[in-house]
Every structure is written in structure tokens, then in C-alpha cells.
Amino acid sequence: MLRVGLTGGIGSGKSTVAQRFRELGAVLIDADELAREVVRLNSPGLAAIRQRFGDTVIAPDGSLERGVLGGIVFADVQARKDLEAITHPLIGARTRELLQEAAPDKIVVHEVPLLAELGMASAYHLVVVVGADNDIRMARLTSERGFTEADARARISAQAGDRLRRAVADAWLDNNGSVDELLAQVDVLWQDRILDFNDNLILGRVSGQLGSPVLVEYDDSWPGTAARLAGRVSAALGDRAVAVEHIGSTSVRGLCAQDVIDLQVGVRVFADAENPAFARCLADKGFPLAGGEHPTTKATPKWIDDATTVREHLYGSSDPGRVVRLHIREIDGRLWRAALVLRDWLRAEADEREAYGAFKRQLAQTSKTNTYYLEAQGPWLEKASARADVWAFRTGWSGT
Numbered sequence: 125m126l127r128v129g130l131t132g133g134i135g136s137g138k139s140t141v142a143q144r145f146r147e148l149g150a151v152l153i154d155a156d157e158l159a160r161e162v163v164r165l166n167s168p169g170l171a172a173i174r175q176r177f178g179d180t181v182i183a184p185d186g187s188l189e190r191g192v193l194g195g196i197v198f199a200d201v202q203a204r205k206d207l208e209a210i211t212h213p214l215i216g217a218r219t220r221e222l223l224q225e226a227a228p229d230k231i232v233v234h235e236v237p238l239l240a241e242l243g244m245a246s247a248y249h250l251v252v253v254v255g256a257d258n259d260i261r262m263a264r265l266t267s268e269r270g271f272t273e274a275d276a277r278a279r280i281s282a283q284a285g286d287r288l289r290r291a292v293a294d295a296w297l298d299n300n301g302s303v304d305e306l307l308a309q310v311d312v313l314w315q316d317r318i319l320d321f322n323d324n325l326i327l328g329r330v331s332g333q334l335g336s337p338v339l340v341e342y343d344d345s346w347p348g349t350a351a352r353l354a355g356r357v358s359a360a361l362g363d364r365a366v367a368v369e370h371i372g373s374t375s376v377r378g379l380c381a382q383d384v385i386d387l388q389v390g391v392r393v394f395a396d397a398e399n400p401a402f403a404r405c406l407a408d409k410g411f412p413l414a415g416g417e418h419p420t421t422k423a424t425p426k427w428i429d430d431a432t433t434v435r436e437h438l439y440g441s442s443d444p445g446r447v448v449r450l451h452i453r454e455i456d457g458r459l460w461r462a463a464l465v466l467r468d469w470l471r472a473e474a475d476e477r478e479a480y481g482a483f484k485r486q487l488a489q490t491s492k493t494n495t496y497y498l499e500a501q502g503p504w505l506e507k508a509s510a511r512a513d514v515w516a517f518r519t520g521w522s523g524t
Contacts, residue, residue: 125229125231125232126249127232127248128231128234130251130252133237133255133256133283134279135280137303138235139235140306148310150232151232152233155236156237161218169210173188173193176210181193198279199278231319238284249321250317253292255296255297256300294443295317316445321444324443328412330441333384338382340382342380346375346381350370350375351370357450362405364405368389371464372385373484375467379481380485383447386448388453389452389453392454392455410443411439411442412440439452468516476511
């Protein structure tokens, strides 16, 4: 079951997107609807709100005066936290019930206005954010929903800004234009990414790059993407993973690379990674084994000579929109250390970084397959690793 988190600021148009996802066949769980459900008339949630906020938030018929309560909590941070402490556990319990009721092959879209603020991104396989400029959101709230300018400004200010939302977004839908333009973006995302992601997830299939290697210039979004993926890996594995590090060419600012995020996941001892539960946790989160049903130990690079400490398993991603390689390694082993030393050395030494980039470009032009491209880097990496080790010793590199 693919779980998609959908969020966006008030007035951004996320409800329009949610409805489109429902029309396309998704199971929609609306956090706002659940928030109303858990405080319905005579509910335990409503009783708790009345006890905390008093009779002023209760209508004559005994129901919740939402406007009055909203005015209180959007003007008082502590009051908002108190309300969340009442409603969030109830909403969470109801959400879990609905997830259990959904068929395993379904795509579930969970619309959560405060997904970014609550740090929920790692709970989903994919996070979709609907964005619009503040002046456009203000106009929508005042003209279409009857907010005063002061109320609209307060609601927008109380929520996360675009910087935080972009940090959690796997896909960003721009809603500064027309409704038709927004819906067209939703349809493309559904057809080109979400449907295949769900199929890959069900089948335990890895997405990858086919054909000859394609290098691109350094992308400033790579570190944020790596951090977001590392959060999902950490959430999947819990204390089974000691650390998750962004490695490889996309981790080195200014270096050309294939658009592939490499993460190395550290385990205390390699036996931890050979437990079947380890693979299940990653597969459930959208990171299946690259080698198929059973873990396979990747061949030791020729530039690493201590085979007892370099065993690794390789995982990928089911997301067709983001190619990922997860290298499962024993933390502080020779291969773990070598990847970090090489990364930090290339970050620090501009001449070496430029030389490596030039070598990669030349090699990519003559490589017909990705496999050949990666294996042909061995001789260069062997010599580079030796220089990086000298640098690490000279600088007192500790890896922290």
C-alpha cells in the first residue's frame, strides 16, 4: 500500500488536489474531516475541549463553536498546543483504523495541513506539497472563504513557510495559476510516478537508470533530497541503523554526477543486516533489495583490501521519480570509513574534485552501460583513496 502525504498552506489548493486524487482512484483520508469527527457532539474529544477552553467554545446546541475556538488557538501558541494534545491522539487512532480498512493494493492519500510542522514526512512513501504565493492565498481566503485580511494573515503566519514545506516535498505542485493547470499537474504526477511507485512497492521492484550513464551538473537540491530519504530509512529501521550518511558524487558540492542519491546505512555488526526483518522494514518503506528476494553481498572493490570488514548489501528505491542506492555496511568498517574519507576529501580539495569530474565526464562518453561506467572507475578510485587517506591523516580527520 503506497502512502502519500498531501499538504500545503491554508488557501494553497490542497483540497482541490485531494479531490482529484480521489477521482483518480486513491483512498483519501482527510485529517480535517477526522478533526471534526473526533470532536462531534457528545464525543470524548469535545468534552476535553470544553474542560480546557470553557463554555465559550460551545454552541447553544452543545456542538463546538469552531470560529470561536479558531480565534483563540490561532492567537495563542500555547492554546494551540493544548488543542493539539487533545485532538492529535484521537485523529491518529482513527487514521490507523482507516489505513487498516484499505485494501493492500490501494494508494492512500493522507491530507494533512500541518504535515511539515508536525515532522510527519518520514511516515509516507511520498510527500506531495501544494504551493502558492502568500498574496494569492490571501486573495483566495478573503474572496472565496470570507476571511478578514487580519484573520487570513494570522492563519498563514501560524503555519509553516515554503522553506519548511519544500524540505519535506518529494513533489511540488505550483498553484499560482488556474485550477485546470493544477489538475493537469496532479494527473501527470499520478500517471508518471504514483501508479508505477505503487506497482513497484507491491512487487518489491527497484527503479533504476537504464542505458548509458548520464552526468548532470551539481544540483543544490541533492543534500535536501538525501536528508529526506535518510529520514525515511531511519524511521524504517529504528535502532537497527546506527547512522545514515549521504555519500557518492551527489554528496560533493560542485561535482558532476548521475542523478542518483547514494546513502550508506551503518549497522553495529553485519549480522544485524542479515536478519529477514531488516529487509522487510526497508521494503515496506519503499526500499527493496536490489538483488532480488535474498540479500546479496556486493563484490569488494579492488581498492579496498580488508575483505573481512567490507561486506555490504545493496538496496534501491521503488520510486520511479528518484533513483536511490542504499549501501548497508558495518559502521566504522573499512568500506564505511573509505566512503566518508573520499567524500570529505573531495569536498575539501578543489583540484582533486575537478580532476575527478573531468575523469567522470570522459568515462561517461565512452561507457555504453552504467555497470561498465562504475567498474571502470576502480583504478582511479584506488589511487584517489590512497591520497585521501594521506589527507585524512594529515588533517586529523575523524569522520565527525
